[in-house]
Amino acid sequence: MTIYIALLRGINVGGHNKIIMAELRSSLEQLGLHNVRTYIQSGNILFESGEIEELLQKIIHEKIKEDFGISSDVVIRTAEEIQQIISHSPFSDQEISEAKQSCKGECLHVAFLPTAPSKVNSDKFLSYTSDQELSVINGRDVYLLFYDSIRNSKLGNNIKKLEVPATVRNWKTLMKLSSMVEEVKHKKSE
Structure with a gap:
């Protein structure tokens, strides 16, 4: 099983x-x-x-x-x-630590998709990254790091650009x- x-x-x-x-x-x-x-x-x-x-x-x-x-x-x-998702986080400990210092709420999240998004849709979504909102797509998993908050973030609000259903969980939930x-x-x- x-x-x-x-x-x-x-x-x-x-x-x-x-x-x-x-x-x-x-x-x-x-x-x-x-x-x-x-x-x-x-x-x-x-x-x-x-x-x-x-x-x-x-x-x-x-x-x-x-x-x-x-x-x-x-x-x-x-x-x-x-x-594997936990052990292969693309963000360094330093990046996560810096994000935690300024983030309101949880800073590290993963969006889970049932299928991998197309390259075109991935590129559309990744165009919303900035120095305050980082993302790495690894197959069916989308890592998100926020230096402010996921609420009202451009990345968080544009996950739909991947054109694949997504459900997001914060790192604390993944660890549990x-x-x-x-x-x-x-x-x-x-």
Whole structure:
């Protein structure tokens, strides 16, 4: 069985698309997903399955639509992919440290895409970078570093230029998901 992380787009944001995480876990367990866990209310789901990513994306999307009446994009990564995203951050410790000093809120984020954007759309999006808003696209993952804030940033507001659905998570959330993966692995090895 593979450990997966499903990231839902637009769940429990600004009072919209409300889903109680206990109900979501129960709903997904009905699909045959194992060891379903959630982190905070924004649709971060860790689970185990023997199915492939594409099928999981589809059945989770349909189950949420059926049970909650919400059509949310579902982006999935394996536990190993999450670890690689964390270990391959394109920003130096110095860049992150400098951004943290001036940023209002979290400075480092990753936008997760179900498929890689085209070169044309990537170039369009990257044209919004500046010395205060940095981005690196690595396949289906878009690293974002803000020296001010993701709110009202040109990069944050133009992710749609990639023309691929995206859901963004801050680094703190990624680190928590990574530690949850380690807990699951540890329990399996006992």
